[in-house]
Amino acid sequence: MTKSNEQDGPFIENRALVSACLENISDPFLLVLLASKRAQELAYGAQAMVSPDGHKDSVVALQEIALKKVNPGDLKEMLIEGFRNSRVFSFFVMLSALNLTIF
Numbered sequence: 583m584t585k586s587n588e589q590d591g592p593f594i595e596n597r598a599l600v601s602a603c604l605e606n607i608s609d610p611f612l613l614v615l616l617a618s619k620r621a622q623e624l625a626y627g628a629q630a631m632v633s634p635d636g637h638k639d640s641v642v643a644l645q646e647i648a649l650k651k652v653n654p655g656d657l658k659e660m661l662i663e664g665f666r667n668s669r670v671f672s673f674f675v676m677l678s679a680l681n682l683t684i685f
Contacts, residue, residue: 594645594648594649596641599641599644599645599648600613600644602648602649603617603644603647603648605648606647606648606650606654607647607654612658613647615661616647616654616657616658616661617640617643617644617647618640618643619657619660619661619664620643620646620647620652620657621638621639621640621642621643622639623660624639624642624643625639630642630646631646631649631651631652632645632646632649632651
């Protein structure tokens with residue numbers, strides 16, 4: 583399942599990547615949210631914790647989660663903070679506070 587890379591240690595082959603991630607984060611929906619948040623950070627210039635080797639940001643993000651290079655708790659906090667700063671979220675909070683619905 584893992585291979586050795588002289589630069590950064592082991593990496594997980596793509597076909598086993600999601601299974602390895604689900605060992606660390608049991609909820610697949612949370613895994614998708616956290617991996618997409620990390621991939622977005624990588625796209626905006628964050629330093630990768632594993633060697634990218636020409637892979638897409640989404641694969642690098644999953645590699646980092648599977649190899650426990652990033653803390654899922656930190657990603658979850660950043661995700662929540664992003665929702666708090668979102669205009670859409672603020673709009674729904676305002677509607678809720680005013681006891682209004684749009685549907």
